[in-house]
Amino acid sequence: MDTEVDLEVKDVPIPKLISRVEEGIFRIPEFQRDFIWDPKDVRKLFDSINKGYPIGSLLLWRSPQDKWGFFRSVEILSEHSIGDQPFPELNFVLDGQQRLLSLYVGLKGLEFEGRDWGRLVLDLNENKFRYAKGESEHLINLHRIWSNKEFKRITKELNEPYEDLVWDAHQRLNDYKIPIIFVETEDMARVRKIFVRVNEQGKKLGRFDIINANVWRAEFNLKRKIEEELFPRLKQVGFGVINKGTVTQTQSLILEGSATVKAQRRMKAEGVKKTWDDIVDAIISAVNYLRHNFGVKQIDFIPYESMLPILSYYMYKKGINTVEDEQDKQIIDKWFWGGAFSRRYSQASTSKMDDDIKLIDRLIDGEEVSINYPHSVIKDTLIQGNIKRSTSAIRNAFLCLLSQNNPLHFENGSQLDLTKREYSRFKLNKHHIFPNAFLKSEGFSTKKRKSLMDITFIPAELNKRLSDASPSEYFSDLKDGDSFNEIMKSHFIPYEEESGIWTDDYELFLQQRAEMIMNKIEALVGESKIRAQFQEDPHKLVEELETQLRDLIDEQLSDEHDGAYWGESVPSDVNSRVIQRVREEEQKLPEFKQKSCREKLDYCNIMDYKKIFHKNWSHFEDIFSSKQELSDRLAKFSDLRNALSHGREVDYFTEQDGKLAIEWFEQCLENV
Numbered sequence: 001m002d003t004e005v006d007l008e009v010k011d012v013p014i015p016k017l018i019s020r021v022e023e024g025i026f027r028i029p030e031f032q033r034d035f036i037w038d039p040k041d042v043r044k045l046f047d048s049i050n051k052g053y054p055i056g057s058l059l060l061w062r063s064p065q066d067k068w069g070f071f072r073s074v075e076i077l078s079e080h081s082i083g084d085q086p087f088p089e090l091n092f093v094l095d096g097q098q099r100l101l102s103l104y105v106g107l108k109g110l111e112f113e114g115r116d117w118g119r120l121v122l123d124l125n126e127n128k129f130r131y132a133k134g135e136s137e138h139l140i141n142l143h144r145i146w147s148n149k150e151f152k153r154i155t156k157e158l159n160e161p162y163e164d165l166v167w168d169a170h171q172r173l174n175d176y177k178i179p180i181i182f183v184e185t186e187d188m189a190r191v192r193k194i195f196v197r198v199n200e201q202g203k204k205l206g207r208f209d210i211i212n213a214n215v216w217r218a219e220f221n222l223k224r225k226i227e228e229e230l231f232p233r234l235k236q237v238g239f240g241v242i243n244k245g246t247v248t249q250t251q252s253l254i255l256e257g258s259a260t261v262k263a264q265r266r267m268k269a270e271g272v273k274k275t276w277d278d279i280v281d282a283i284i285s286a287v288n289y290l291r292h293n294f295g296v297k298q299i300d301f302i303p304y305e306s307m308l309p310i311l312s313y314y315m316y317k318k319g320i321n322t323v324e325d326e327q328d329k330q331i332i333d334k335w336f337w338g339g340a341f342s343r344r345y346s347q348a349s350t351s352k353m354d355d356d357i358k359l360i361d362r363l364i365d366g367e368e369v370s371i372n373y374p375h376s377v378i379k380d381t382l383i384q385g386n387i388k389r390s391t392s393a394i395r396n397a398f399l400c401l402l403s404q405n406n407p408l409h410f411e412n413g414s415q416l417d418l419t420k421r422e423y424s425r426f427k428l429n430k431h432h433i434f435p436n437a438f439l440k441s442e443g444f445s446t447k448k449r450k451s452l453m454d455i456t457f458i459p460a461e462l463n464k465r466l467s468d469a470s471p472s473e474y475f476s477d478l479k480d481g482d483s484f485n486e487i488m489k490s491h492f493i494p495y496e497e498e499s500g501i502w503t504d505d506y507e508l509f510l511q512q513r514a515e516m517i518m519n520k521i522e523a524l525v526g527e528s529k530i531r532a533q534f535q536e537d538p539h540k541l542v543e544e545l546e547t548q549l550r551d552l553i554d555e556q557l558s559d560e561h562d563g564a565y566w567g568e569s570v571p572s573d574v575n576s577r578v579i580q581r582v583r584e585e586e587q588k589l590p591e592f593k594q595k596s597c598r599e600k601l602d603y604c605n606i607m608d609y610k611k612i613f614h615k616n617w618s619h620f621e622d623i624f625s626s627k628q629e630l631s632d633r634l635a636k637f638s639d640l641r642n643a644l645s646h647g648r649e650v651d652y653f654t655e656q657d658g659k660l661a662i663e664w665f666e667q668c669l670e671n672v
Contacts, residue, residue, distance in 0.1 A: 011177040014049075014103065021104050026060075029092045035101050035113050039131030042102045043120060046129045046142065049176050050122075050169055057179035058096035062089060094183065107173070109143030118143055122169055124162045138162070145170050208245040211261075215269040222248075222272065230280050238419025239287050240299040242308065249353070250309040251279055254316050259309060259353040282316035283308070289315075289322055294336050295403030300424035303340035303393040303400065306349045310335075314360050331369050335359075337524040338373030340397035343666075374533075375525045379514040380660050385452030387426045398452055401492075401520060407457045408490045410474075413483040422460045431458050433493060434506050437468030444506065447626075453510045453517070456491045471501040471509075492516050530659050530666075538650075542641050545662055548669055549609050554598040556619040566597045571611045578603040606638040623668050637661040 012020075020026065048055050093100060101112070109118030120142040123130050132139055144150035151170050155163050212223050226247055234241065248267075249259045255271050256263040286308055290296035302308065311332070315321065323329045335356070339345065345352055363369050377394060385394055403418050416423070423431075432439075432454050439449045458466070466474060475495070478484055488495040494516060495501065500509030533541045557565040566575070581603050582592045592600070604612070610631055613620050617627065624630040640658025643650045650658075 010180050010182070012180050013174070014107075014176050014178065015174055017100075017178060017180075018104060018107060021100070025089055026091050026093060026100065027063075028097055029061075029094070035098065037098045037102055039115070039120070041098070042106055042117070043129040043131055045099060045102050046106060046120065050127070050129070050172055052172065052176075055099060055178065056096065057181055058100060059094040059181045059183065060091040061094055061183045063092050091182070106142055107146040109141065122166070124165050127165055140166060146173055208243075208248055211248045211264045211267070212244075214265060215267060215272045217269050217273070220269065220273045220276075225276060230283065233280070233284055234287060234299075237287070237291065238298060238417075239291065242283075242299055243305055246305050246308055247279075247283070249306070249350075250283060250312045251275070253309050253313045253353065253357055254279060254282075257354075257357070259306075259350040261350075279312070279316060281321070282312045285315040285321040286311035293323075293333075293404075295400040295405070295418075297403050297418040298421075298424055301396055301399045301403060303396045304345040304349070306345040306353055307336065307339060310353055310356050310360065313357050314364070317360070317364055328363055331363055331371060333524075334371035335373075337397070337521075338371055338375070338526075340393055340400070341375035341377050341521055341525050342373040343393050344373055346393065373525070375521060377518070377521055378530065378660070378663055379511070379518055381663055382453050382514040382517055383451055383510045384664070386447070386450045387431075387452050387455050388450055395452055398455075398517065401517070402456060405490055405492065408483070408487045409459065410462060410478060410487060413481075413487055416457050416459065418457060423457050426455065430460070430463050431455050433491075433501070434471055434504075434509065435466050435468055438470050438504075439506060441468065442504075442506070448506075451510055453513045454506075456493065470504045472504050475501050492520070530663055534655075534659060538644055541662065542637075542644060545637070545665055546606070546641070549606075549665070550598070550601040550604070552620075552623075552669065553601060553609065553612055557616060558597070560619075563597060566600055569612065569616050570600075571615050574604065574608045574611050577608065606634055606641060610634045625668075629664075633661040633664050637665070 045055060104110070105112045105117040106120050109120075111117065118141060119131050119133060121130050121132050121139040122128075122142060122145060123132075124138040124140065129142065130139070140154060144154055145166055151166070155166055158166060208223075215222055223244065226244055230247065231241055248264050251272055252264040252267055253259050254275065255268075256266050287296075289311060290302065290308070296302045299305070314323075314328075314332070323332055339356075359369055359371075381394060382398070385392065385398070387395060407416055407418075408414065409416060432449075433456055434454050436449050478487075481487075485495065492513065493499075493501070494509070494512040500506065500512055530541075557569050561568060578600065579589065579592075582589060592603075613624070613630060614627060620630075636654075636657040639654050640650065640661070642648075643654055
């Protein structure tokens with residue numbers, strides 16, 4: 001039976017709230033997450049206040065004195081020791097931590113979490129807050145507007161209408177009231193339930209924050225356990241820090257047989273505490289296996305972090321620290337490389353994880369298991385792959401291939417230590433076989449200079465010395481060395497007489513290296529998914545991508561317009577063509593107008609999508625990067641679709657260009 005909770009609601013002016021912060025009566029409970037807001041979030045908060053918009057309430061727990069010790073240290077809230085006398089009360093922030101801390105650091109102009117919040121300014125030209133450097137006539141620091149002393153000094157120096165804007169902002173900050181809900185209860189478990197219930201609505205908290213609060217106990221703090229007992233062991237081997245949510249997924253797979261958030265919520269604190277040491281050992285064993293067998297020398301290399309819980313599950317259930325059985329090893333090899341190159345976990349990852357542990361269970365039980373994850377990689381995927389896309393599974397799978405091959409130092413033949421941070425930082429001037437400066441001098445675009453196939457692991461000191469040297473120049477200097485062939489093989493660099501490195505032919509080199517890597521992928525995984533799907537049912541492949549593009553348009557435009565974006569976001573000529581198609585299909589126009597925007601998109605064709613993408617480019621730029629390339633790919637995809645839909649024989653070039661377009665869209669949509 002739930003313990004009764006008393007609630008009290010007060011509207012508190014911002015000045016009084018800030019004063020209470022300075023008195024030291026607010027604390028963040030141990031089960032709360034860290035401060036995560038960035039300048040964009042904070043300036044939006046102050047813009048809302050300046051416009052009189054509601055910013056939500058704060059939910060505080062008036063903690064009994066015997067619970068005062070259960071807080072997480074936040075320096076700006078802990079300047080007043082609880083031992084100070086007199087100390088009247090302590091309030092734990094259950095909801096509103098981001099807003100409370102943002103208000104305090106912004107209005108006081110403090111440095112916090114690595115940022116100087118004194119840089120928040122009011123742009124008087126637009127009457128909006130910004131995070132900027134310095135001041136000018138139209139940029140006034142927020143903390144000066146807030147401070148009564150500074151405010152009076154500012155207004156004496158300003159002319160209308162600037163003076164009026166500053167006066168208004170100062171007044172609103174002082175008059176604005178924030179609703180505060182005070183919870184009074186002695187029951188700590190009840191407080192955690194309130195915290196979870198409030199924050200599980202929408203996306204206020206991440207998965208880990210909710211789970212951590214659910215299983216938190218005074219004697220067992222999961223977050224602290226991860227940070228103090230797991231992370232140091234990972235750092236010791238140079239692997240780096242994993243996502244805390246990956247840990248709870250691992251626990252949930254083991255304790256509940258599922259990785260879904262719902263399953264994680266079912267975990268009991270007792271079970272989490274009891275299995276903690278063994279699960280940590282299983283994670284470390286999985287990490288070591290990934291490092292030694294798949295080249296995942298550090299977490300930045302792993303194609304999907306979802307892979308770690310699955311392998312940890314295997315180690316835990318088998319009670320071992322490596323894969324000993326040869327059949328198991330072969331299946332796990334297929335699972336890893338197939339999952340990476342097929343982008344298995346790019347969508348619905350938790351359901352795929354649940355499927356995969358069923359496979360692992362069968363493997364442990366000695367049943368016959370087969371893995372078939374057809375990949376979607378073609379040579380063009382590798383050549384056009386962008387090394388800067390840090391979330392790309394294909395990019396990371398390639399890095400693992402390269403790492404697994406134990407690349408050697410070009411000059412002395414020693415094995416490279418790939419746990420160093422320098423090997424996960426891919427800037428334009430680092431790790432390029434054809435140096436960036438050389439390619440730039442040859443007129444290659446920035447995009448061309450980011451090709452995945454131009455990347456290998458090169459130590460920082462050698463990167464610096466290579467500078468703008470041509471490949472033919474520096475490889476010729478190394479060619480007569482005893483270990484030259486072995487070194488080049490370790491980097492998957494074609495070095496035979498016809499190799500593009502000897503003639504500084506960048507385009508030829510990319511083709512040659514892509515061919516080499518494709519052969520390796522085919523040996524590990526098998527046939528290309530796009531090729532297999534096209535041969536099986538090309539119409540289905542095309543229809544699925546069209547549906548994805550329509551869904552993308554609907555998702556990206558719906559939020560801003562509450563789902564009613566058709567009139568404002570769809571070009572008039574596209575709308576006219578759609579209406580014409582409706583009439584040609586003998587449908588009634590009034591009924592069409594009643595359809596949802598998503599249903600109306602079904603009447604658009606591929607080149608209509610282009611018009612919509614271009615008109616609303618700010619919503620799609622991060623996904624497609626280039627308008628011109630998007631247009632070209634849509635045109636090739638449209639050619640393939642039209643040939644298929646009209647029953648025409650698809651010629652070789654239309655088919656190849658169309659499949660490349662489909663592959664390009666799959667890459668773009670992978671992380672949306």
